[in-house]
Structures are given as structure tokens and as C-alpha cells.
Amino acid sequence: MYRYTPEEIALNMKYSIKNAMFSAAAGNIYAGFVALFAMEALRANEYQVALLSSLPQMMNLLAIIPGTLILNRLTKKREFTGYNIALGKIIYLFIALIPFLPFDQAWMLVIAAALLGLPNSFANLSWSSFIGDLIPAEKRNNFFGIRNKYATLASMITVLGVGLILNFFDKTNPYPYSFFFFLAFLLGLMESFYLFRHIEYPADAPVTPKGSPLKSPLRFIPAMIKNRPYLLFMICAILLNFGWQMAWPLFNIYQIKNAHATAMWFSFFTVANQLSQIFAYPYWSRFANKYGNSAMLFLSGLGLATAPTLTILSPNLFYLVLVNLWTGIPVAGVTMLLFNQLLHVSPENERTTYIAGYNIIIGLVGFIAPQVGVWLLELGDIYSSMNISSVFRLIGAFSFLGVFLLYERKELLQTHGEGASLLKHLGGRWAQLSLSFTKLHRRVWPKRRDK
Numbered sequence: 092m093y094r095y096t097p098e099e100i101a102l103n104m105k106y107s108i109k110n111a112m113f114s115a116a117a118g119n120i121y122a123g124f125v126a127l128f129a130m131e132a133l134r135a136n137e138y139q140v141a142l143l144s145s146l147p148q149m150m151n152l153l154a155i156i157p158g159t160l161i162l163n164r165l166t167k168k169r170e171f172t173g174y175n176i177a178l179g180k181i182i183y184l185f186i187a188l189i190p191f192l193p194f195d196q197a198w199m200l201v202i203a204a205a206l207l208g209l210p211n212s213f214a215n216l217s218w219s220s221f222i223g224d225l226i227p228a229e230k231r232n233n234f235f236g237i238r239n240k241y242a243t244l245a246s247m248i249t250v251l252g253v254g255l256i257l258n259f260f261d262k263t264n265p266y267p268y269s270f271f272f273f274l275a276f277l278l279g280l281m282e283s284f285y286l287f288r289h290i291e292y293p294a295d296a297p298v299t300p301k302g303s304p305l306k307s308p309l310r311f312i313p314a315m316i317k318n319r320p321y322l323l324f325m326i327c328a329i330l331l332n333f334g335w336q337m338a339w340p341l342f343n344i345y346q347i348k349n350a351h352a353t354a355m356w357f358s359f360f361t362v363a364n365q366l367s368q369i370f371a372y373p374y375w376s377r378f379a380n381k382y383g384n385s386a387m388l389f390l391s392g393l394g395l396a397t398a399p400t401l402t403i404l405s406p407n408l409f410y411l412v413l414v415n416l417w418t419g420i421p422v423a424g425v426t427m428l429l430f431n432q433l434l435h436v437s438p439e440n441e442r443t444t445y446i447a448g449y450n451i452i453i454g455l456v457g458f459i460a461p462q463v464g465v466w467l468l469e470l471g472d473i474y475s476s477m478n479i480s481s482v483f484r485l486i487g488a489f490s491f492l493g494v495f496l497l498y499e500r501k502e503l504l505q506t507h508g509e510g511a512s513l514l515k516h517l518g519g520r521w522a523q524l525s526l527s528f529t530k531l532h533r534r535v536w537p538k539r540r541d542k
Contacts, residue, residue: 095225095290095292099290100225100226100227100230102290103225103226103289103290104226104234104238106285106286106288106289107222107225107226107234107238107285107289108237108238108241108242109285109288110282110285110286110288110289111238111239111241111242111245112241112242112244112245113245113278113279113281113282113285114176114242114279114282115242115243115245115246115249116245116246116248116249116275116278117180117183117275117276117278117279117282118246118275119246119249119250119361120249120250120253120271120272120274120275120278121183121186121272121275123250123253123254123357123358123361124253124254124257124268124271124354124357125143125186125200125204126140126143126340126343126347127262127268127343127347127352127353127354127357128200128265128268129143129197129200130343130344130347131262131263131347132190132262132263132264132265132268133189133190133196133197133200133265134197135197135200135201136197137340137344137465137468137469138465139197139198139200139201140340140343140344140465141340141461141462141464141465142201142204142205143200143201143204143340144336144339144340144457144461145457145458145459145460145461145462146201146204146205146208146458147204147205147207147208147211147457148208148454148455148456148457148458149205149208149454149458150205150206150207150208150209150212151208151211151212151450151454151457152451152454152455152458153209154208154209154212154213154216155212155216155447155450155451155454156447156451158212158213158216158217158447159216159443159444159447161213162216162217162220162443162447163443163444166293166294167291167292167293167294168217168218168220168221168224168291169221169286169287169289169291170287171213171217172214172217172218172221172286173283173286173287174283175210175211175213175214175217176210176214176279176282176283176286177279177280177283178210179207179210179211179214179279180275180276180278180279180280180282180283181276182203182206182207182210183207183272183273183275183276183279184272184273184276185203186200186203186204186272187269187270187272187273187276188269189203189265189269190265190266190268190269191269196265212450212454215450216443216446216447216450218286219430219433219434219442219446220442220443220446221289221291223434223437223442224291224294224442225289225290225291228434228435231431231434232376232379232380232431233376233380235376235427235430235431236372236373236375236376236377236427237372237373239368239372239423239426239427240368240369240372240373243365243368243369243372243423244365244369246361246365247361247362247365247366247369249278250358250361250362250365251358251359251361251362252358253271253274253354253358254354254355254356254357254358254359254361255355255358256271257271257353257354257355257358258353258354258355262353262354312448314441315445315448318436318438318445319498320435320436320498321436321437321445323494323498324385324432324433324436324494325448325449325452326490327385327388327487327490327491327494328429328433328449328452328453328487329452329453329456329487330483330486330487330490331388331392331395331425331429331484331487331488331490331491332453332456332457332460332487333456333459333460333483333487334396334460334480334481334482334483334484334485334486334487335395335425335460335480335484335487336456336457336460336461336464337460337461337463337464337467337476337479337480337483338398338399338464338476338477338480339460339461339464340461340464340465341399341464341465341468341473341476341477341480342399342402344468344473345402345403345406345473345477346360346411349406349473350406350407350408350411351406352408352411356408356411356412359408359412359415360411360412360415361415363412363413363415363416363419364415364416364418364419364422365419366416366419367416367417367418367419367420367423368419368420368422368423370420371419371420371423371424372423372427375387375391375423375424375427375428376427379427379428379431383495383499384428384431384432384435385432385491385492385494385495385499386491386492386495386499387424387428388424388425388428388429388432388488388491389488389489389491389492389495390421390424390488391420391421391422391423391424391425391428391488392421392425392484392485392487392488392489392491393421393485393488394417394418394420394421394424395418395421395422395425395484395488396481396482396484396485396488397417397418397421397481398414398418398421398481398484399477399478399480399481399484400477400478400481401414401417401418402414402477403473403474403477403478433445433446433449437449464476464480467479
């Protein structure tokens with residue numbers, strides 16, 4: 092493989108940060124307000140809101156295998172990634188036009204969200220392998236910490252501005268949303284532009300040379316199972332992602348129906364969450380470099396587990412802003428460390444295939460988990476379903492602790508002898524904090540359910 096010069100690596104990092112800023116701004120306009128747009132402006136029901144989260148994951152499943160087959164025949168991934176990013180943003184343009192269409196607009200939005208999953212899946216799969224080739228392993232933790240910080244800052248400013256402006260309009264009026272989805276389309280084109288500015292040299296040879304039989308990533312399942320670090324990471328990631336994604340539609344339902352949040356409050360939630368993410372990224376990066384991704388995924392997973400339970404303690408909007416300020420810290424760790432650990436456990440010469448395997452499984456989890464969350468909501472109430480999500484998140488967090496203690500601790504102790512003691516200290520602090528949250532919840536939640 093071609094070895095990039097320090098100057099070329101620095102230039103690619105620069106363009107990647109700009110690409111991330113436009114990507115975050117465009118993506119969070121859509122992600123931050125699509126549920127409000129669906130439930131308030133288009134009168135979508137709870138099942139349709141759940142489909143907004145789960146159908147893109149189903150499209151992800153359908154796209155992974157053909158996407159991998161295509162990528163394995165490419166010696167360069169930049170064009171494939173960039174064109175799929177642009178195609179996904181064209182669907183934002185279609186979403187902006189939905190209020191003008193004479194059809195069932197809520198279902199049109201669900202269909203558009205599903206279609207969006209196809210180019211996004213191709214782009215995410217290709218980008219993961221693409222950026223893994225461009226950025227050396229020893230620079231990834233620090234670089235992605237910086238990249239994520241700037242992306243979060245861009246998203247925060249954009250979402251705050253959009254939320255404040257939308258607050259001047261009736262939240263059932265669909266046309267202001269249309270304007271901002273069109274803005275997301277324009278920002279997405281800039282995202283694609285900076286992706287094309289990256290310097291990429293062709294690989295020595297594609298994984299699957301022309302003329303050779305096509306190999307589905309499913310054929311590599313036996314090899315993936317035999318790769319113990321990859322297999323253990325997959326098991327832990329499945330558990331954590333199931334609990335994480337189960338609550339995605341539930342947060343939107345609670346904030347809209349129980350807390351009666353407007354667009355302005357949605358923007359405050361997002362900004363509070365992202366402010367703490369900006370603060371947290373460098374620390375997660377620094378500790379992951381020193382003590383390993385799995386140890387830090389345990390700590391960030393514990394924090395992530397508090398989010399659903401803390402949210403349902405009160406519908407007070409100011410309180411929910413504070414909850415989002417807190418939960419941004421573990422969200423920053425989980426999002427960055429899962430990706431870094433995936434790159435770490437994937438063999439370099441088969442990285443695209445191993446990333447595809449991960450995306451297939453997590454895509455299946457992402458399709459099932461939101462449906463399970465809404466099903467639990469129908470069986471019980473928002474409080475019980477959110478607490479079940481917290482339990483699954485805790486199980487996922489402790490699974491990463493098990494991997495660290497059983498398989499990674501000895502290796503880390505050879506390099507950093509103080510790693511285990513730090514983990515014990517931090518783990519004890521987090522355990523005390525989690526116990527306090529549990530006791531507080533037991534006192535408050537029964538009273539909330541009686542109301």
C-alpha cells in the first residue's frame with residue numbers, strides 16, 4: 092500500500108475536518124428536527140416515528156453486501172464515497188418537497204427516510220475503509236477526537252440557529268421545516284465537495300481483482316468468528332447498540348408528547364448534548380490511547396445507561412437540557428471509541444469486508460431495536476420501556492469490562508502498569524454514581540407512574 096507523506100496526511104486531515112463539519116451540520120438539521128416535523132407537522136403516529144429509525148437500518152442491511160462487492164473491486168474509494176454522499180443529500184431535497192405533495196405526507200417521509208438509508212449505507216461503508224487507509228493507526232484516536240470536536244461545534248451552531256428560527260413559526264406549519272431541509276441539502280453538497288478534495292492513491296491491487304469470482308462478505312463469517320478480538324468486539328457492540336437504539340424513538344416521543352418540547356427546546360437539547368461532547372472528545376481520546384478502547388467503552392457505556400432513566404424523572408424542559416448536557420459526555424466516548432475499536436480489530440488487508448460484517452449486524456440491531464422499544468411502550472408505558480433500555484445499556488457496558496479484564500488487561504499492563512488501578516478507581520466512582528441514580532429513580536418513578 093502507498094505510504095502517504097506527512098504533508099499529504101496533514102492535508103487529508105484538514106479536508107476531513109471540513110468534510111465532517113458540513114456533514115454534521117447537514118445531518119443534524121435532518122436528525123434533530125425530522126421527528127418534530129413528522130409528529131407535529133405531518134401528524135405521524137408512534138409506529139411511523141419508530142420506522143424513521145428502523146427502516147434506514149433495513150436498507151443498510153440490503154446495501155452492505157452489494158456495497159462490499161463493489162468496494163472490493165475498487166483500488167480507489169473516494170469517488171464512490173463522494174457520489175453516494177451527494178445522492179443521499181438529494182433525498183433531503185425530496186423531503187423538503189413533501190409538504191407540497193398531494194399524498195399521505197407522513198408515509199412519504201417514512202419512505203424517503205428508508206431510501207436515504209441506501210446511499211448513506213454505501214457512503215458510510217466506503218468512508219470507514221477510505222479514511223482508515225488515509226490516516227495512520229497511531230494518529231487515529233487524536234485525529235478523530237479533533238475531527239469530532241469541530242464537527243460537533245458546527246452542528247451545535249447550526250442546530251441552535253435552526254431551532255431559534257423555527258420557534259417563531261407554528262410547530263404544525265410544515266413549510267419552515269422544508270426550507271431548512273433544503274439548507275441541509277446545500278450543506279450536504281459542500282460535504283461531498285470536501286470529500287473529493289482528499290488525496291488518495293490507488294491501492295496496489297483491489298481485494299477482488301477483475302475477472303475473479305465475486306466474494307460476498309458472508310463467506311468471511313468463519314474467519315471473522317475465528318478472529319477473537321473482532322468477535323468479542325461484535326458481541327459487546329451488539330449488546331450496547333441494542334439498548335442504545337431501542338430508546339431512540341422513545342426519546343422523541345417523550346420529549347414531544349410528555350414534555351411538549353418545541354423546535355427551540357429541541358435545539359437546546361442538541362446544543363447542550365454537543366457542548367459536553369466537545370469538552371469530552373479530547374479526554375476520551377487521551378484515556379483510550381493510554382488504557383485502551385474497551386476500558387473506556389465500559390466507562391462511557393455506564394454513562395450512556397443513565398440517559399433513559401434520568402430523562403423520565405421529570406418532563407421539566409430545563410431539567411431535560413441538563414440531562415442532555417450530562418449524557419453528551421458518554422455519547423462522545425461511545426461514538427468515537429466504537430469506530431476506533433472496529434478499525435483496531437479489523438485486519439488491514441480485509442478491512443472493508445470486516446467493516447461490512449459489523450455494519451450488517453449492527454444494521455439488523457438498528458432495525459429491530461426501535462421496533463422493540465415502541466412495542467414495549469405499547470405493552471407498558473414510556474417509563475418501563477426507557478428503564479429496560481437502560482438495563483440493556485448496562486449489560487453492554489459490562490461486557491466491554493469483561494473483555495478488558497479477561498483479554499486486554501495483560502497487554503495494557505505491559506505498556507501502562509497503572510491502567511488497572513485507574514480503571515478500578517474510575518469504575519468505583521461510576522458505580523457509586525449509577526447507584527445514586529438508581530436510588531433516586533426508585534423514589535421518584537412510582538410517583539410519576541401514578542400521575
